[in-house]
Amino acid sequence: MSTKYVDICVFKRRFYLVDNTGRTVTIESDSRVQLVDNPFIHGDIKLLVESEGELLLVNIYENLKTFDVFCLDEKNKKWVKLTSLGDRVLFFVNKCSFSASALDMCVTKGNCVVFIDDDASKLHENYVYLLDRSQLSSVSDYRKCFNYVSDGLEYLSLFSAPEWIVKS
Numbered sequence: 001m002s003t004k005y006v007d008i009c010v011f012k013r014r015f016y017l018v019d020n021t022g023r024t025v026t027i028e029s030d031s032r033v034q035l036v037d038n039p040f041i042h043g044d045i046k047l048l049v050e051s052e053g054e055l056l057l058v059n060i061y062e063n064l065k066t067f068d069v070f071c072l073d074e075k076n077k078k079w080v081k082l083t084s085l086g087d088r089v090l091f092f093v094n095k096c097s098f099s100a101s102a103l104d105m106c107v108t109k110g111n112c113v114v115f116i117d118d119d120a121s122k123l124h125e126n127y128v129y130l131l132d133r134s135q136l137s138s139v140s141d142y143r144k145c146f147n148y149v150s151d152g153l154e155y156l157s158l159f160s161a162p163e164w165i166v167k168s
Contacts (some may be wrong), residue, residue, distance in 0.1 A: 009048035011055040018046045051099035067129040
């Protein structure tokens, strides 16, 4: 049975892939697949993102009540659970990911994960997860925090991929 990878990220000029069990591999320059870490079964959704020179894995449970964040320990080839992101904000937006400093973005709060999907109807899949409180809230609750100017859904367009990327 073949492995189905659920996310991919370029980190330090290498492709890293993760499957739904957390098994993580990298593809070497000679096309060899190298195991980075073995599976850890808990969690349902696995997402990768590079942040401040580190590779992070966000593990989301299906009930969306819990998000765990791990940092890759490259030397020991294992994921290490983080309890804080400090000033960082992780964004998973329309199948893309990036991170930013809250201070650099003029956002009032870091240490959170923002999950936005334009396909979500009525914000059912658009959340902000605060790591320090283990609290999940609707993105719409944080319009002021992210300097949104509209009561409508226009703020989602701030995070939409450009049309030339989306269209093939």
